[in-house]
Amino acid sequence: KQEVTQIPAALSVPEGENLVLNCSFTDSAIYNLQWFRQDPGKGLTSLLLIQSSQREQTSGRLNASLDKSSGRSTLYIAASQPGDSATYLCAGVRGGSNYKLTFGKGTLLTVNP
């Protein structure tokens, strides 16, 4: 069974700081990995999708990497802003079941002005 772990569970940083969120997964057969953002009372917004053949994806101030051999993904946020405050979730998809997202519990990020 695929297990996805996110560390830390919560993170508080001052505005402008660069930060890294970590995601680890137990199944090396992971097909791709997605990072989502969830605001309180809202649904999930997809941030980045990294396919199994890729090592990283970038969107604006966000950069996500995927290392299948070590079972890890990181989400790097540059020059954090108060508007980045949210819960960040990573989710993996296993090869052969290329639709069923397995989520971690998320990291609650607070960026203080």
Added chain:
Amino acid sequence: GAGVSQTPSNKVTEKGKYVELRCDPISGHTALYWYRQSLGQGPEFLIYFQGTGAADDSGLPNDRFFAVRPEGSVSTLKIQRTERGDSAVYLCASSLRGSVNTDTQYFGPGTRLTVL
């Protein structure tokens, strides 16, 4: 364009009652998914539709849960004889084809179900 919509946004019911939760996917998306998110947890997969058929219902917790998508668009998640443990946020997502190699799942805002 319009995203995934879910109704109602909140539902409070009593133990033992029947509830229906509705999902309107993005127009043209053939794949539809239901997930359940309990407090402090990540979403957990319930069921996946490709068109009108349930391609994978392995995440449904028991036979009190059922979902339909009769015309390949709107889907309804049905819960019979609700229990307090069913309280959670029920999330719906849709994607263009269902092949996640290039697909992104787009999520709705969810329905918060509270069973008293």
